[in-house]
Amino acid sequence: MNKGAKHKCEHCGESHDELPALAFNTPFYFAELTAAEKETIAEISNDFCIIRHADQTDRFIRTVMTVQINDACEDLDYGIWVSVSEKTFNEYKANFKKVPKETTYFGMICNEIPDYEASTLGLYVNVNTQNGGIRPEIIPHQKDHQLVRDWEDGITIEEAVNRVDKMTDAIKNKE
Numbered sequence: 001m002n003k004g005a006k007h008k009c010e011h012c013g014e015s016h017d018e019l020p021a022l023a024f025n026t027p028f029y030f031a032e033l034t035a036a037e038k039e040t041i042a043e044i045s046n047d048f049c050i051i052r053h054a055d056q057t058d059r060f061i062r063t064v065m066t067v068q069i070n071d072a073c074e075d076l077d078y079g080i081w082v083s084v085s086e087k088t089f090n091e092y093k094a095n096f097k098k099v100p101k102e103t104t105y106f107g108m109i110c111n112e113i114p115d116y117e118a119s120t121l122g123l124y125v126n127v128n129t130q131n132g133g134i135r136p137e138i139i140p141h142q143k144d145h146q147l148v149r150d151w152e153d154g155i156t157i158e159e160a161v162n163r164v165d166k167m168t169d170a171i172k173n174k175e
């Protein structure tokens with residue numbers, strides 16, 4: 001989706017701006033590695049990442065999270081990396097795009113989503129795999145975090161646009 005792309009909305013029939021998907025290209029912990037470490041101890045593709053530290057190996061998969069916007073036609077979609085166990089990683093990878101049966105795994109968010117006071121790193125989520133080659137959807141469920149309240153209650157278009165702006169700034173500052 002291009003930012004600012006206008007199209008006839010399938011919900012209301014009007015032409016209006018679409019929100020871009022807020023996608024993180026890598027897990028936070030991959031981005032923190034030095035260039036040399038990225039070469040030597042890490043592997044990354046569009047959907048999988050492994051980091052082999054001396055004392056432990058961390059495994060991540062790419063997922064989506066959708067936050068409902070209460071006063072707009074569309075929702076806010078995030079592309080988010082989640083750390084999972086070795087067993088989950090291997091099972092998910094083995095079935096990847098093979099139309100697996102829908103399964104729920106456990107994971108932890110491994111991206112810092114801008115515009116939240118408390119860090120989003122390590123938040124517990126359910127990871128629901130989806131049929132048809134669609135990335136798994138995550139459901140956050142740690143009650144005390146604003147992200148979970150947003151997911152449960154929805155947000156306003158103003159909040160959504162603010163998050164898009166903060167995320168765009170965060171990406172710019174990294175480059």
Ligand SMILES: [Zn+2]
Pocket residue numbers: 009010011012013014016073
């Ligand atoms: Zn619309």
